[in-house]
Structure formats: C-alpha cells, structure tokens
Amino acid sequence: MTLPAPLRTTIRCLAAIILGYFVTVGTAALAAVLMVRFAGWDRTDAFVVAGSYSWIVWVACFMWAFAARQLWFMLLGMAIMATGTMAGAKAIEPYLPVLGAL
Amino acid sequence: MAAPAQPDEPGGVRLALNWLHTWFGLLSCLLLLVIFWTGTLAVFDWEIDRWMKPATRFTAPTEMSIDAFRPVAEASAPGAEFWQVQFATDRAPAEFYAQLNDGAHFYRTIGPDGLTLLPDQGTYGGTQFFYPYHFTLNIGFANIGLILCAFAGIMMMVLCVSGVIIHRRIFADFFTFRKSQKSQRSVLDLHNLTGVLALPFHFVISLSGVALFSAMYLPTAQEAVFASDPTAFDQNYFSRPAAGEAGQNSASLDVMAEEAARRWDGVWPGHLRIYYPGDANSYVEARWPLHGSLAARYHSIWFDAATGDVIAAPQPSAASAGYAVLWGLHVVQFDHLTIRWLYFLSGLAGCVLIATGLLFWSQSRRKRHAKTGKKGAEIVAVIAIGGTTGLILATLAFLISNRLLPLDMEGRATLETWCFHAVWLAAFAHAGVRRGAAWREQWIAIAIGGVVAVALNAVTTGDAIPVAIARGQWGVAGIDIMLLLGSFLAIAAAWRMRSSQVRTREGHAKKFLPAEKS
Incomplete structure (x- = not known):
C-alpha cells in the first residue's frame, strides 16, 4: 500500500501537530500522577513539573512523524501512546491522596 | 543539500527532516521573528519604560512607608478590588497598581517622596507593550495570541533539533564564516553560526517560554490529574471572597512587610497587595521579590488586614523551586547586568538566525522561481524585509x-x-x-x-x-x-x-x- 507522496506528507504534518499534542497531554498527565503516587509530591508540583518538560515529547513526535518510513506504524504508535498514557493517568488518579485547598 | 520536494523522497532521515526544517521554518518564521525581537527588547523593558516616561527618571529610595501612602492609594482608586505597591528596585521606581471594580486597570508611578502619584505618562512603554507582545502578540481575543506564541515556541525547538540533525559538519561549521561575494553562502554560514553558537539558549528559552503557561495549554491533562481533588490546584495560593460589609483595616501594612522580611531572612517583599480594601474580609499578600535571585519564585505570605495576623505562609517545595529556576531563566528579573546583556545578545542572535533562514529560503529559490514564474521567492523576500x-x-x-x-x-x-x-x-x-x-x-x-x-x-x-x-x-x-x-x-x-x-x-x-x- 503506497499513498501518493503529497498525501503522505499531509498525514505526517497532521500526525506531528495533532497526535503529537495528545501524546504530550497524556505524557504530562501520566508523569504527574506517577510522581504523586511514587515520589510523594503534591499534585500541583507534579503537574507543573511534568507539564513543563512534557513539551519535549511533542518535539520528539515531530521528529518521529517525519523520520518514520512506515506511516501506519508511526500513526498507530502515537495513537496508542496518547490514549494509553491518558488511560493510565485516569486509572491511577483516584488512588492519590486528597489535600484540598489551602 | 537542498530540501527535497517531499519528505518521502529517497535519501533517508536527514532529507526528510530537511523538508520539515525548511517548510515548518518558513511557516513560523515571521511569528518567531516578532517573538524574538520583542523578547529581546523586553530584556530591558524597565529601561525602555524610563526612556518613554521621562517623569519617572529619578533614583527612587528603596524604602517607603505603605501606611503613609495608604490614603493616597485609597483616594486614587476608591472601591478597588485590590491595589498594590511594587517597591522600588535598582531598575525602576515604586509603582502603584489597582484593579478597579469594573475590571479596569490603574497604573501610576509613585513619586520620589513615596507619597504622591506621578501623572499618567500616556504610554505602554516596555513593560506593557513589548513585554506582553512577546507572549500574547497583544491579541487578547480567545487567547489566540498566547496559543500562537506557544506553537511558535514548539516550532523553535523542532527547528533547533531538526537543524542539528540535518547539519553534517556541525563542529567544523562552528568555525566557518565565508565572507564571500556570493551572499547566499554568507547567509547560510551566518545561519549555521548563530544557530550553533546560541543553540542552548534558543532551546532552553523556547522550552521555558512554553512551559510557563503549561497549565493553560494542557487543560485536559490538568483535569485528569486533579479529577478527585480539584481545589488542590490552588494549594499555594490563599484567597477568600469579600464579605460585602465594611470592616476595620487598622493593622499596619509596614509591620506586615517587616514580618514577611523577618520570615524571609531579611529579604524585603517585592510587592504588597491589599485585597478588598475596607471590607471585613480584606487581606494582604506580601510577595517574594524577583530581582534578588535567579529563581523567580511564586512565594507569598498572607495577612489578615484587620488584625495583621498571618493567615497562610505555605513553604515552597523543592519541586516548585526547580520550576522557579526554569521561570527565572526565562523572565530574567534577577539583577545581573552581564547576564542581562548576554540575554540581549543571544536574543539578537536568534533574530539573525531566523532572518538568515528566511533569506536563504528566498535566495536559493530566486532564480528557479523566476524561470518557472513562481511567486514564492519574491513573497518570502518581502516578508524577510518587513519582518x-x-x-x-x-x-x-x-x-x-x-x-x-x-x-x-x-x-x-x-x-x-x-x-x-x-x-x-x-x-x-x-x-x-x-x-x-x-x-x-x-x-x-x-x-x-x-x-x-x-x-x-x-x-x-x-x-x-x-x-x-x-x-x-x-x-x-x-x-x-x-x-x-x-x-x-x-x-x-x-x-x-x-x-x-x-x-x-x-x-x-x-x-x-x-x-x-x-
């Protein structure tokens, strides 16, 4: 299965921008939840730190989207990462300690 | 190594990333030029303020009594939601700022006697024009400016990484500048030189710039993390609503500032902010100053305005201190003239990097486009000049x-x-x-x-x-x-x-x- 080159380029661009963003969101959420669960940080600190550095994941997704030779593998990989990380974060989150407002 | 027409053309990863660098660079270049230029100017935003507000050109005493100033504040901003006094620093005199009930802002510089407000200087200056331009393009509508700037920041990182990967001779080219008759070669050399020389700056400044507003850009992640504890997000910030009835705000504000300084080992607060002045629920926030340390900490002590008692004084955690360093590295509010100038020069290097990239795109296509009747090279040349x-x-x-x-x-x-x-x-x-x-x-x-x-x-x-x-x-x-x-x-x-x-x-x-x- 070989799509015409301009279409493949469009898919790469969309994957980098859209899927890349959702992989970033998921990674930030999962990393934050894991830091609260296993490093004992409070949610605010964990979210702020995870959110700050998660942007590098988006940059990596851009590289992947354009370096990949197998488009389906790249698309599937990003989709699994985006949904998997978010699902993981949502599964662990209910077990975190509740502190409330100051 | 020219960019291929499509990333799929044979030639491997380098050529594919060259396509990415070429076209996404072109897409974001004008935005990046504006952000880098206004950011470079904002490094000296307080100095630009002095230049544009001649009446504020005086050496302000660093100490002032807020109790003595209080009647002036309450007379000039009656019924304000809050008002604050930003204490004078080496770079700026004391400033008065109030948020009025109708949502309007009220800015004035405090005179050298600490008891008068200077007349409106009729300008946004550096701190209210170039500085917000840098991250919002001064487009407030639906946060479009903020989102565009974040995307540009991501693009800058993508361009840095792809630029390094497609660059074969990165170490050798660091020492290469061919001042050639052929300006196309000089332009490319200058692009590589500024890109490599200031690479760490460009990457970190882009990452920290995007990171500063992470919570705004990642609402779904925030929802997921705080699902069962939504109020915890404001853990480090105290707030309470106004009571709606008048109350005695008789506690001394100067004593509160001194108490904050005592708890902070002598560090005087950067500003004091009085919420709901005159209300029974009024409270005062003393904020840690930004100019004394590399880390720009959001660190405050809250006082009850009626009694002067401390309501809340959360201790900053190690994690938030780490975040504060990232923030401090971006906003350069610390007093260090040499580093400030290095930021200025690195920012200019960033402008040169983006502009030469744009020029190279146009120059390398000029002849080909002229032959085939395409307009691209000419349009990009116009953007390069205007930008x-x-x-x-x-x-x-x-x-x-x-x-x-x-x-x-x-x-x-x-x-x-x-x-x-x-x-x-x-x-x-x-x-x-x-x-x-x-x-x-x-x-x-x-x-x-x-x-x-x-x-x-x-x-x-x-x-x-x-x-x-x-x-x-x-x-x-x-x-x-x-x-x-x-x-x-x-x-x-x-x-x-x-x-x-x-x-x-x-x-x-x-x-x-x-x-x-x-």
Missing part, C-alpha cells in the same frame, strides 16, 4: 511618536501602538513595491530614525547622553547609545549593500539604484 528592517523601523516609530505626541493627549498610549503598526505595515508595502532596493532604503531610514529618536530625547527631556550619565540614568543613556550604535550599523549595512550591488552589476548599477533618502 526584520520593517520591525526595527516600527520600533523606532514607537519611540519617536512617544517623544512627539503631547503628554495630555486623549488616547496617547493607543496612538503610539498605532504608529508602531502603521509603520510596520508601511514597511511591508514598501518592500512589496521596491523589492531588492527596499533593504538599503530601510537601513537608511533606520539610521535616520535612530539618530532622530536620540535627538528628540535630548531636546524634549534634556537628557542628552552625557547629562543622563551624570544624573546616573544609565538605562536612558544606554538606550540612546544602543540607538546610535544601531544607526551606525544600519549605515554600514546600507553602504555594503550599495557597494555589493555596484560590484555584481559591474558598474552599470548606478542608474538602477534609488535616489539617496535624506
């Missing part, structure tokens, strides 16, 4: 209009921003009409504009460079000196362009050259 010399001209217009418009004029601050944007638009139009000749003409206009701005400052305020230095106004003198230096460099650029045009056209160029502007 570099045009942006500098607009900045000069902003400064010059500030010295020409009368102080008591209605809507003066807005008119200054109109001057900025009108001149910028005109520069694009000029580039579209004059094409290649526009470079030289705009450099000449910049040279003239810089000298005019310095002369106007001397005439309208009396602060000629030696006078400003004698008065200790180094910020004002520094801006004047940079303007003159810029004028000199602009003349040099214009001269070089003239001579290279003459050379390449073997002496026949003179009749094609535009008449000298003066």
Whole structure:
C-alpha cells in the first residue's frame, strides 16, 4: 500500500501537530500522577513539573512523524501512546491522596 | 543539500527532516521573528519604560512607608478590588497598581517622596507593550495570541533539533564564516553560526517560554490529574471572597512587610497587595521579590488586614523551586547586568538566525522561481524585509511618536501602538513595491530614525547622553547609545549593500539604484 507522496506528507504534518499534542497531554498527565503516587509530591508540583518538560515529547513526535518510513506504524504508535498514557493517568488518579485547598 | 520536494523522497532521515526544517521554518518564521525581537527588547523593558516616561527618571529610595501612602492609594482608586505597591528596585521606581471594580486597570508611578502619584505618562512603554507582545502578540481575543506564541515556541525547538540533525559538519561549521561575494553562502554560514553558537539558549528559552503557561495549554491533562481533588490546584495560593460589609483595616501594612522580611531572612517583599480594601474580609499578600535571585519564585505570605495576623505562609517545595529556576531563566528579573546583556545578545542572535533562514529560503529559490514564474521567492523576500528592517523601523516609530505626541493627549498610549503598526505595515508595502532596493532604503531610514529618536530625547527631556550619565540614568543613556550604535550599523549595512550591488552589476548599477533618502 503506497499513498501518493503529497498525501503522505499531509498525514505526517497532521500526525506531528495533532497526535503529537495528545501524546504530550497524556505524557504530562501520566508523569504527574506517577510522581504523586511514587515520589510523594503534591499534585500541583507534579503537574507543573511534568507539564513543563512534557513539551519535549511533542518535539520528539515531530521528529518521529517525519523520520518514520512506515506511516501506519508511526500513526498507530502515537495513537496508542496518547490514549494509553491518558488511560493510565485516569486509572491511577483516584488512588492519590486528597489535600484540598489551602 | 537542498530540501527535497517531499519528505518521502529517497535519501533517508536527514532529507526528510530537511523538508520539515525548511517548510515548518518558513511557516513560523515571521511569528518567531516578532517573538524574538520583542523578547529581546523586553530584556530591558524597565529601561525602555524610563526612556518613554521621562517623569519617572529619578533614583527612587528603596524604602517607603505603605501606611503613609495608604490614603493616597485609597483616594486614587476608591472601591478597588485590590491595589498594590511594587517597591522600588535598582531598575525602576515604586509603582502603584489597582484593579478597579469594573475590571479596569490603574497604573501610576509613585513619586520620589513615596507619597504622591506621578501623572499618567500616556504610554505602554516596555513593560506593557513589548513585554506582553512577546507572549500574547497583544491579541487578547480567545487567547489566540498566547496559543500562537506557544506553537511558535514548539516550532523553535523542532527547528533547533531538526537543524542539528540535518547539519553534517556541525563542529567544523562552528568555525566557518565565508565572507564571500556570493551572499547566499554568507547567509547560510551566518545561519549555521548563530544557530550553533546560541543553540542552548534558543532551546532552553523556547522550552521555558512554553512551559510557563503549561497549565493553560494542557487543560485536559490538568483535569485528569486533579479529577478527585480539584481545589488542590490552588494549594499555594490563599484567597477568600469579600464579605460585602465594611470592616476595620487598622493593622499596619509596614509591620506586615517587616514580618514577611523577618520570615524571609531579611529579604524585603517585592510587592504588597491589599485585597478588598475596607471590607471585613480584606487581606494582604506580601510577595517574594524577583530581582534578588535567579529563581523567580511564586512565594507569598498572607495577612489578615484587620488584625495583621498571618493567615497562610505555605513553604515552597523543592519541586516548585526547580520550576522557579526554569521561570527565572526565562523572565530574567534577577539583577545581573552581564547576564542581562548576554540575554540581549543571544536574543539578537536568534533574530539573525531566523532572518538568515528566511533569506536563504528566498535566495536559493530566486532564480528557479523566476524561470518557472513562481511567486514564492519574491513573497518570502518581502516578508524577510518587513519582518526584520520593517520591525526595527516600527520600533523606532514607537519611540519617536512617544517623544512627539503631547503628554495630555486623549488616547496617547493607543496612538503610539498605532504608529508602531502603521509603520510596520508601511514597511511591508514598501518592500512589496521596491523589492531588492527596499533593504538599503530601510537601513537608511533606520539610521535616520535612530539618530532622530536620540535627538528628540535630548531636546524634549534634556537628557542628552552625557547629562543622563551624570544624573546616573544609565538605562536612558544606554538606550540612546544602543540607538546610535544601531544607526551606525544600519549605515554600514546600507553602504555594503550599495557597494555589493555596484560590484555584481559591474558598474552599470548606478542608474538602477534609488535616489539617496535624506
């Protein structure tokens, strides 16, 4: 299965921008939840730190989207990462300690 | 190694990433130029404020009594939601800021006696024009400006990484600058040189810039993390609503500032903010100052306005201290003149990097596009002119209009921003009409504009460079000196362009050259 080159380029661009963003969101959420669960940080600190550095994941997704030779593998990989990380974060989150407002 | 027509063409990862670098670079270049230029100016935003608000050019005493100032504050901003006093620093006098009930803002500089407000200076200056332009483009609607700037930040990181990967001889090219007759080669060398030299700066400044607003850009992640504990997000910030009935706010504000300083081992608060003044639920926030340390910490102590008791004093965690360093590295509010200048120079290197990338795109396609009748190279050349010399001209217009418009004029601050944007638009139009000749003409206009701005400052305020230095106004003198230096460099650029045009056209160029502007 070989799509015409301009279409493949469009898919790469969309994957980098859209899927890349959702992989970033998921990674930030999962990393934050894991830091609260296993490093004992409070949610605010964990979210702020995870959110700050998660942007590098988006940059990596851009590289992947354009370096990949197998488009389906790249698309599937990003989709699994985006949904998997978010699902993981949502599964662990209910077990975190509740502190409330100051 | 030219970019392929599509990333799928044979040639491997390097060529594919070259496609990414070429086209996403083109897509975001104008936005990046604006963000880097305004960010570079914002490094000296308080100094630009001094230049544009002549009445605030005095050495302010760092100590002032807020209790003594309180009647002035309450008289000038009655019924304010909150008002605050930002204490004077080495870079700026004390500032008064109030958020009024109708949502309007009220900014004034506090006079050297600590008891008066200076009249409105009728300008947004550096801190309210260039600084917010840097991350919102001054487009408030639906946060479009903020989102565009974040995307540009991501693009900058993508361009940095892809640029390094596609670059074969990164170490050798670090020492390469071919001052060649062929300007295309010089442009590419300059692109590589500034890119590699300031690479760590460019990457970290982009990452920290995007990171600062992470919570805004990742709402779904925030929802997921705080699902069962939503109020925890405000863990470090105390707040309570107004009671709606009058109360005694008799506790001394000066004592609160002293108490904060005592708890912070002698560090005086950066500002004191009084919420709901006169209300029974009124409270006071003393905020940690930004100028004393690299880390820009959001660290406060809250007091009850009626009793003066401490309500909340959360201890910053190690994680938030780490975040504060990232923040501090971006906003450069710490006092260190050498590092401040390095930020300024690195920012300029970023502007050169983006502009040369744009130029290279256009130059390397000019002949091919001319042959095939494509317009791309010409359009990008126009964008390059408007985005570099045009942006500098607009900045000069902003400064010059500030010295020409009368102080008591209605809507003066807005008119200054109109001057900025009108001149910028005109520069694009000029580039579209004059094409290649526009470079030289705009450099000449910049040279003239810089000298005019310095002369106007001397005439309208009396602060000629030696006078400003004698008065200790180094910020004002520094801006004047940079303007003159810029004028000199602009003349040099214009001269070089003239001579290279003459050379390449073997002496026949003179009749094609535009008449000298003066």
